[in-house]
Amino acid sequence: MITVSEMQAGGPAGPQMAAAGAQSRSEDEEPAGKKDLKRTTTQAFGGGIPKRRSSSRSIKRKKFDDELVESSLVKSSTRVKGPPVIEPIRCSGSEPSSNEKKKVTKSSTTLTPPLTMVVTPPPIAKRVKKSKQPLQITKDLGRWKPTDDLLLINAVLQTTDLTSVHLGVKFSCRFTFREIKERWYALLYDPVISKLAWQAMRQLHPETIAAIQSKALFSQAEEALMAKIGSTSQPKLEVFQELLSKYPSVFHPSRAPKSLLVHWQLLKQYYLLEDQSVQPLPKGDQVLNFSDAEQMVDEAKLKDSRDEVLEHELMISDRHQKREIRQLEQELPRWQVLVDSITGMNVPDFDNQTLAALRGRMVRYLMRSREITLGRATKDKQIDVDLSLEGPAWKISRKQGIIKLKNNGDFFIANEGRRPIYIDGRPVLSGNKWKLNNNSVVEIAGLRFVFLINLELISLIKAEAAKMTQQ
Numbered sequence: 001m002i003t004v005s006e007m008q009a010g011g012p013a014g015p016q017m018a019a020a021g022a023q024s025r026s027e028d029e030e031p032a033g034k035k036d037l038k039r040t041t042t043q044a045f046g047g048g049i050p051k052r053r054s055s056s057r058s059i060k061r062k063k064f065d066d067e068l069v070e071s072s073l074v075k076s077s078t079r080v081k082g083p084p085v086i087e088p089i090r091c092s093g094s095e096p097s098s099n100e101k102k103k104v105t106k107s108s109t110t111l112t113p114p115l116t117m118v119v120t121p122p123p124i125a126k127r128v129k130k131s132k133q134p135l136q137i138t139k140d141l142g143r144w145k146p147t148d149d150l151l152l153i154n155a156v157l158q159t160t161d162l163t164s165v166h167l168g169v170k171f172s173c174r175f176t177f178r179e180i181k182e183r184w185y186a187l188l189y190d191p192v193i194s195k196l197a198w199q200a201m202r203q204l205h206p207e208t209i210a211a212i213q214s215k216a217l218f219s220q221a222e223e224a225l226m227a228k229i230g231s232t233s234q235p236k237l238e239v240f241q242e243l244l245s246k247y248p249s250v251f252h253p254s255r256a257p258k259s260l261l262v263h264w265q266l267l268k269q270y271y272l273l274e275d276q277s278v279q280p281l282p283k284g285d286q287v288l289n290f291s292d293a294e295q296m297v298d299e300a301k302l303k304d305s306r307d308e309v310l311e312h313e314l315m316i317s318d319r320h321q322k323r324e325i326r327q328l329e330q331e332l333p334r335w336q337v338l339v340d341s342i343t344g345m346n347v348p349d350f351d352n353q354t355l356a357a358l359r360g361r362m363v364r365y366l367m368r369s370r371e372i373t374l375g376r377a378t379k380d381k382q383i384d385v386d387l388s389l390e391g392p393a394w395k396i397s398r399k400q401g402i403i404k405l406k407n408n409g410d411f412f413i414a415n416e417g418r419r420p421i422y423i424d425g426r427p428v429l430s431g432n433k434w435k436l437n438n439n440s441v442v443e444i445a446g447l448r449f450v451f452l453i454n455l456e457l458i459s460l461i462k463a464e465a466a467k468m469t470q471q
Contacts, residue, residue: 143173144183144197145172145200146197146200146201146203146204147172147204147208147212148171148172148173148175149183149187149197149200149201150201150204150209150212151169151171151212151215152165152169152171152180152183152184152187153187154212154213154216154217155168155169155216155217156184158216158217158218158219158252159217159219159220162177162180162181162184163177164217165180165217166180168217169217210254213252213253213254214254214256214259216252216254218263219250219252221250222250222251222252222255223263223267223272225243225247225250225251226240226243226260226263226264226267227267227272227273227274228274229264229273230273230275231268231273231275231276231424232275232437234437234438234439235261235264237257237258237261238257240257240258240260240261240264241257243260244257244260265439265450268439268441269441269448269450271425276425277425291394291395350454350456350457352457353368354366354367354368354454354457355367355368355369355370355405355453355454355457355458356403356405356411356451356452356453356454357451357452357454358385358403358442358449358450358451358452359449359450359452360390360391360447360448360449360450361390361391361448362389362390362391363389363390365385365449367403367405369384370404370405371402371403371404371405372384372385372402372403373385373399373401373402374387374399374400374401374402374403374444375387375396375397375398375399375400375401375417376388376393376394376396376397376398376400377398378398381398381399383398383399387400387444387447390447390449391446391447392446393445393447395419395445395446396417396419396444396445396447397416397417397418397419399416399417400415400416400417400419400421400444401413401414401415401416401417401421401444402414402416403436405461407461407465408462408465409458409459409461409462409465410435411435411436411437411451411453412433412434412435412436413428413433413434413436413442414432414433415428415429415430415431415432415433416430416431417430418430419444419445421434421442421443421444422441422442422443422444423436423440423441423442423443424440424441425441436451436453437451437453438451438452438453438455439451439452
């Protein structure tokens with residue numbers, strides 16, 4: 001029992017003890033409130049995103065689509081710096097009393113949290129796939145060389161026709177028509193490829209650029225001007241020099257009189273001049289010779305019997321031969337000088353001993369005697385001009401014809417074979433003769449030649465013959 005005196009004596013101490021007890025109670029209640037706040041925050045965050053048990057090591061196996069989405073969400077939430085934004089919203093009024101705090105601690109076990117929290121979720125990082133377009137753009141850059149691009153551009157500017165470019169231009173690699181078309185459109189419309197090609201072409205040597213421009217195809221306007229020169233005339237370099245000076249806007253800047261003369265001879269050889277016309281074949285029954293009949297028999301046998309093993313071996317050998325042909329084509333410029341010096345293809349002028357020349361596509365035959373024989377050489381019989389060096393000569397007779405120079409300076413050709421010889425499109429049958437002029441086109445069994453005369457030497461021979469007749 002506490003007496004009144006004791007209460008009076010302890011009067012001033014009573015409020016202090018009560019205050020101390022209240023402080024101790026509030027201190028015990030505050031950590032409990034903090035714990036409730038932590039629980040509610042963990043419930044709020046944990047309820048939105050489920051936790052996954054996984055190790056910190058990276059798994060190298062491929063993930064499925066749902067795993068990719070969940071893992072990206074978890075990684076994005078962990079990468080956001082700083083705590084999430086929590087905005088506590090308190091009810092209006094004064095600060096809560098101790099009794100209200102007790103009610104809060106008791107009701108912390110319920111689902112309603114004491115504070116309403118607004119959580120802003122972090123932005124979800126989207127996985128952007130890298131485009132593979134640059135790899136596709138730079139894939140074929142190594143196959144097209146800058147020389148090929150320059151050849152393509154010059155040819156298209158000259159002809160404005162991709163088909164003629166595909167047929168007439170010889171690139172460093174065998175491109176199809178579709179590849180040439182795609183490359184041309186890429187140079188026009190693709191900024192990456194056009195920029196790289198332009199930089200590569202600017203690094204070419206000036207001599208290489210001049211050599212490429214000299215190989216430019218002839219346009220239709222250029223061929224139309226050259227076709228006006230008659231086939232019976234014998235034009236010199238001065239005529240083509242006048243053409244170049246008269247029509248500088250039509251001809252390519254790299255054209256020279258000699259190149260125009262060579263192209264005019266080709267036009268005459270294929271009967272493309274204005275005053276030329278293709279002559280019809282002679283009518284009559286052609287006698288079938290032994291070689292033609294033998295070829296027909298062999299083809300019939302091959303059609304009847306088909307051996308798959310043989311075809312496979314032939315296909316393999318064909319691949320090896322094509323590979324060797326490509327290697328030889330790459331080595332051809334090294335040996336071109338030697339071949340030209342032996343065959344005399346690039347001899348600009350005749351020497352003092354050459355009367356005339358029979359120039360083909362591959363070989364050039366020099367006539368250094370007044371009479372030479374044409375035909376196909378065999379082991380038993382040798383002739384002056386072996387036409388088998390130019391191409392397939394199995395249809396040519398062993399002694400096809402004779403070219404003879406008379407005292408008055410005229411050349412005549414006599415046909416002594418079975419097949420006709422065509423001189424400027426006119427057939428010369430067996431046993432007949434025909435006069436040969438300068439730049440005459442001689443065709444024997446599909447092989448075409450141009451007959452060139454040494455005019456200076458022939459004029460000297462004519463002068464000597466005139467002196468002999470006067471004496």
